[in-house]
Amino acid sequence: MSTYDKYQTPLSSRYASKEMSELFSLRNRYSTWRKLWLNLAIAEKELGITAISQDAIDQMKSHIDISDEEIEAATKQEAIVRHDVMSHVHVFGETCPAAAGIIHLGATSCFVTDNADLIFLRDGFDILIPKLVNVIDRLSDFAIKYKDMPVLGWTHFQPAQLTTVGxxxxxxxxxxxxxxxxxxxxxxxxxxxxVKGTTGTQGSFLALFHGQHDKVEALDDRVVELLGFDYAYPVTGQTYSRKIDVDVLAPLASLGVSAHKFATDIRLLANLKEIEEPFESTQIGSSAMAYKRNPMRSERVCSLSRHLQSLFQDATSTASIQWFERTLDDSAIRRVSLPSAFLTADIVLSTLLNIVSGLVVYPKVIERRISAELPFMATENIIMAMVEKGGDRQECHEKIRVLSHQAAAVVKQQGGDNDLIDRVKKDAYFEPVHAHLETLLNPSTFVGRAPQQTEKFVKVTVAKALSGLEHHINKKEESKLAV
Known part of the structure; x- marks a missing residue:
């Protein structure tokens, strides 16, 4: 059967990076199981288990990377024994005959499945963190570049006071x-x-070491050390607590929230024609409407971010219904949700990096929108300037209120431009401030401390947050966006 005749998840076949797809691949999973069996044997031998020969260790070391043929053999064996771990113990033993009798010695299936999952979660984070650092770094450069550029603010998606693009x-x-x-x-x-044994009591290992508790503890510590972790959970049932998966998926779901919010803003700004995501010279926006520049990258981020947020519920639901030391209804869903969460987060970050590396700003459109709304916002400044020239605040307020409503009617009812300032210029009452109108309407005077806030935020807050992670920053790197 051709691969084209089978369903393939687009997370791996279409979107995700090579490194994340490989991390959660079958080959890496089964090779990691072998690495766990090897390190268990090494630690057991170091602590005096004489049944483990050096020849056994050497053979296992030589066959850590599982071959296609071995995966196929294990698949056939699993069809017979209906147990994935034992089928791989069998095949690994055939490949390493000197070790066949000691592979998985004292262990339960969760020694390989759960420890392997924890390794994948750690390594998955190590793939995501540099990408997130680079997204933040690129956006910070963008913020500094445009820290002084006034732009119309929006509250309720209605025109509000000015802020800056940065x-x-x-x-x-x-x-x-x-x-x-x-x-x-x-x-x-x-x-x-x-190394915790079948129900987490380490009973099998206590028997293996003839009641020597110190050696069982040393075995646990040594395996953790060999695998490059700082510690093992002090107590477990047959599995590690599935609440750990909650702690893992929570920040990924939260990332989905942030990504969706950002991408939604970019989609709205694209409609306003103020800021757009990159659009390649050969890119087609629509099969029918050749002029279109659809924000497909941002739409992809929103689409997958919703999926990323939903996966968190898999973790919370699964953790809450685990019975006593374990129940197997966690297995199938975790095979789906954990890889999916990391693959999805990987795709979201890669797409975000592509977007923020090529955001396009249209200053003239921004200026035009400001000019259409600023006259209304400037009315308070005009009133205060008139008072300084000896005018009456209440009288001035009423006159400019009338002129504002007249100008608003031109905009809303006639579809014309905002002519409030022209009306002010033609009204003799406002003659004392006519010479000052250009200064009173300077957009840069309406942005408050936005430029200063932006600069301080990037130079202090962002710099502090990225301290120790600077080695991940690659100014030349740009995510290669999947089709």
Whole structure:
């Protein structure tokens, strides 16, 4: 049967990076199981289990990377024994005959399945963190570049006071910084299940070492050390607590929230023609409407971010219904949700990096929109300037209110331009401030401390958050977007 005759998840076949797809591949999973069996044997031999020969260790080391033929053999064996771990114990033993009798010695299936999953979660975070760092870095460069450019603010998607293009970007960055904090924390909190036995009591290993508790503890510590972790969870049932999966998927779901918000803003800005995502010279926006420049990257981010957020519920539901030391209804869903979460987060970050590396700003459109709304916003400045020239505040307020309503009628009822300032210029009452109108309407005077906030945020807050992660920054790197 051709691969084209089978369903393939687009997460791996279409979108995800090579490194993330390989991390959750069958080959890496089964090779990691072998690495776990090897390190268990090494530790057991070091602690005095004489049944484990050096020849056994050497053979296992030589066959850590599982071959296609071995995967196929294990698949056939699993069809017979209906147990994935034992089918691989059988095949690994055939490949390493000197080790056949000691592979998986004292262990339960979760020694390989759960410890392997924890390794994948750690390594998955290590793939995501550099990508998130680069997204933040690129957006920070964008914020600094446009920190002084006034732009119309929006509340309720209605015109509001001015901000700057750069200041708006800091709102996106701040949420991503929280995601970075949460992801790094979740990554660093991960431990191993370690060597705990069938129900977590280490009873099998206590028997293996003839009641020597210190050797059982040393075995646990040594396996953790060999696998490059700082610690093992002190107590477990047959599995590591599935609440760990909650802690892992929570920051990824939260990343999905931030990504969706950012991409939605870009989609709205594209409609306003103020800012657009990159659009390649040969890219087709629509099969029928040749002029279209659809924000397909941002739409992809929104689409997959919703999926990423939904996967968190798999973790919470699964963790909440585990019975006592374990129940197997966690197995199938975790095979789906854990890889899906990391593959999806990987795609979201790769697409975000592509977007923020090529955002296009249209200053003239931004200026035109400001000019259409600024006269209304400037009325308070005009009133205050008139009062300084000796005018009556209440009288001035009433006159400019009338002129504002007249100008609004031109815009809304006639489809014309905002002519409020022309009306002010033609009204003799406002003659004392006619010479000052250009200054009173300077957009840069309406943005408050937005430029200063932006610069301080990037130079202080972002710099502090990325401290120790600077080695991940690659100014030349741009995500290669999948079709």
């Amino acid at each position: 200041k708006r970007a800091t709102l996106w960055i701040q949420e991503l910084l929280w995601d970075l904090r949460n992801i790094v924390r979740a990554r660093n909190d991960l431990g191993l299940r370690g």
